[in-house]
Amino acid sequence: MNRKQKIMNFFQAFGRSLMLPIATLAAVGILYGLTAALSRPQVQAFLPFLENEYIYYVLFLIRSMSVKVFDLIPVLFAISISMGLAKKEKHIAAMAGFIGYYIMTWSASNLITSGLITFGETGLGTVLGIADTLEMGAIGGMIAGILVSYLHNRYYNIELPVAIAFFGGKRFVSIVVVLCATLLGQILPFIWIPISNVINSVGHGIASLGNLGVFLFGFFERLLIPTGLHHILNGIFRTTAVGGVYEGVEGVWNIFFQFFGTVDISELKQFTVYMAQGKIPYMVFGLPAAAYAIYKTTKPERRKAVKALLIAGVLASFTTGITEPLEFAFLFVAPFLFLFHSVMAGLSFMLMAILNVGIGNTQGGIIDLLVYGVMVPGSNWIYTVIVGLVYALIYFFVFKSYLTKKNIQIQAGDEAEASVSEENKGNLNGKEELIIEALGGRENIVEVNNCFTRLRVDIKDMNKTDEAKLKATGAVGIVKTSNTHIQVIYGPKVDTIASAVKSAL
Numbered sequence: 001m002n003r004k005q006k007i008m009n010f011f012q013a014f015g016r017s018l019m020l021p022i023a024t025l026a027a028v029g030i031l032y033g034l035t036a037a038l039s040r041p042q043v044q045a046f047l048p049f050l051e052n053e054y055i056y057y058v059l060f061l062i063r064s065m066s067v068k069v070f071d072l073i074p075v076l077f078a079i080s081i082s083m084g085l086a087k088k089e090k091h092i093a094a095m096a097g098f099i100g101y102y103i104m105t106w107s108a109s110n111l112i113t114s115g116l117i118t119f120g121e122t123g124l125g126t127v128l129g130i131a132d133t134l135e136m137g138a139i140g141g142m143i144a145g146i147l148v149s150y151l152h153n154r155y156y157n158i159e160l161p162v163a164i165a166f167f168g169g170k171r172f173v174s175i176v177v178v179l180c181a182t183l184l185g186q187i188l189p190f191i192w193i194p195i196s197n198v199i200n201s202v203g204h205g206i207a208s209l210g211n212l213g214v215f216l217f218g219f220f221e222r223l224l225i226p227t228g229l230h231h232i233l234n235g236i237f238r239t240t241a242v243g244g245v246y247e248g249v250e251g252v253w254n255i256f257f258q259f260f261g262t263v264d265i266s267e268l269k270q271f272t273v274y275m276a277q278g279k280i281p282y283m284v285f286g287l288p289a290a291a292y293a294i295y296k297t298t299k300p301e302r303r304k305a306v307k308a309l310l311i312a313g314v315l316a317s318f319t320t321g322i323t324e325p326l327e328f329a330f331l332f333v334a335p336f337l338f339l340f341h342s343v344m345a346g347l348s349f350m351l352m353a354i355l356n357v358g359i360g361n362t363q364g365g366i367i368d369l370l371v372y373g374v375m376v377p378g379s380n381w382i383y384t385v386i387v388g389l390v391y392a393l394i395y396f397f398v399f400k401s402y403l404t405k406k407n408i409q410i411q412a413g414d415e416a417e418a419s420v421s422e423e424n425k426g427n428l429n430g431k432e433e434l435i436i437e438a439l440g441g442r443e444n445i446v447e448v449n450n451c452f453t454r455l456r457v458d459i460k461d462m463n464k465t466d467e468a469k470l471k472a473t474g475a476v477g478i479v480k481t482s483n484t485h486i487q488v489i490y491g492p493k494v495d496t497i498a499s500a501v502k503s504a505l
Contacts, residue, residue: 070257075101093149108185226338265376272359309476324453
């Protein structure tokens with residue numbers, strides 16, 4: 001494997017590792033937004049029963065819990081990256097990830113407070129109860145996770161001399177992690193504090209681009225979807241000063257959920273420009289209209305098969321903001337449409353900023369529109385609907401015209417190929433065996449993972465894979481990112497499929 005492939009594989013695995021905490025945070029964000037909205041005086045005046053002390057306590061408890069979860073973003077990233085990048089014994093790596101992050105943070109605090117060297121106060125804060133330490137946000141968790149995964153993969157099977165053999169293998173991982181994290185904590189203050197100043201400058205530079213910067217964010221956030229690297233781009237804006245700084249809190253995600261409900265939404269609109277509001281017009285309106293255009297341009301004899309695929313994709317995009325089932329339906333057969341879609345995504349973000357919309361969270365589906373838009377006075381949510389209706393017309397016209405002109409048919413898999421035998425129809429065991437066979441068999445599979453919508457598989461020989469068989473299992477798209485890594489897009493049901501495949505292996 002050449003260097004380029006190794007780098008790409010690393011970033012693929014890295015982006016995949018972020019999915020578990022991102023999914024958790026997105027769900028908690030909905031709870032936070034709902035309870036915060038229900039606690040607002042305007043809503044309580046409309047629904048007086050919400051003022052009941054017991055109901056108020058439950059709402060307060062859920063909201064407080066949500067804030068605590070968001071405080072754990074760095075350590076969640078440390079754990080998930082350690083686990084995601086580990087090749088074996090992933091549970092051991094996850095535990096070591098927490099240890100590594102905590103010790104790194106503690107070690108940095110000891111140096112900073114020792115008085116041996118004066119660092120100033122820039123980039124410092126309280127983390128996991130450790131005062132006067134580096135406040136690195138998600139980046140701190142990423143650094144710890146990468147370090148721990150490297151140490152884990154190198155030492156989890158180490159053999160020590162007989163006298164100390166008990167401390168070998170996976171037990172040695174925690175020992176070497178503690179030592180290396182302590183050393184890293186002593187080094188990081190000399191690196192991070194100057195970097196924190198640079199990051200603040202970059203944040204100001206992005207902000208100086210105004211609406212152009214917002215457009216570029218939205219454009220690249222969509223354009224990177226095929227690579228899976230869009231999660232990293234999102235993470236930079238959501239958790240670092242690149243996205244903005246407010247009252248000492250960095251990152252649009254951290255800022256919004258720290259102050260939503262206590263600070264007027266008009267103050268937070270400068271940060272929501274990178275959040276859900278830019279996604280709603282194309283997720284709730286544009287892509288469903290594109291799906292209808294695809295259906296209308298499909299030959300009548302094939303509409304039944306395509307209809308099921310499109311309905312599932314529309315529901316995922318409309319309700320949860322998961323767009324990949326629809327996007328991968330046309331990405332490879334009509335790449336121009338995906339480029340058009342990416343440009344429209346950038347314009348959507350920019351238009352929401354120009355229209356002074358203030359809708360937070362990150363998913364972009366109808367739930368975000370209702371919880372963070374309709375239920376929040378002053379959010380200007382109506383503009384997302386107006387722009388969204390225009391988007392629906394544009395998407396339908398462009399998709400229908402282009403597909404008709406180019407005579408392109410979106411495939412849901414050939415009827416003959418897509419029909420699994422009756423004994424396996426609806427039987428997950430039959431499907432998982434077919435997937436394994438399509439991936440070249442057990443001996444060709446190195447590792448199986450998944451994100452929100454994709455089965456991500458490391459394999460030995462790409463030539464042994466069978467795309468037709470994979471589509472026969474319900475795949476809506478296939479991405480080969482290197483000679484040893486393939487992504488099979490199944491949509492929201494992928495988690496169940498991945499578990500079944502792993503069990504079979």
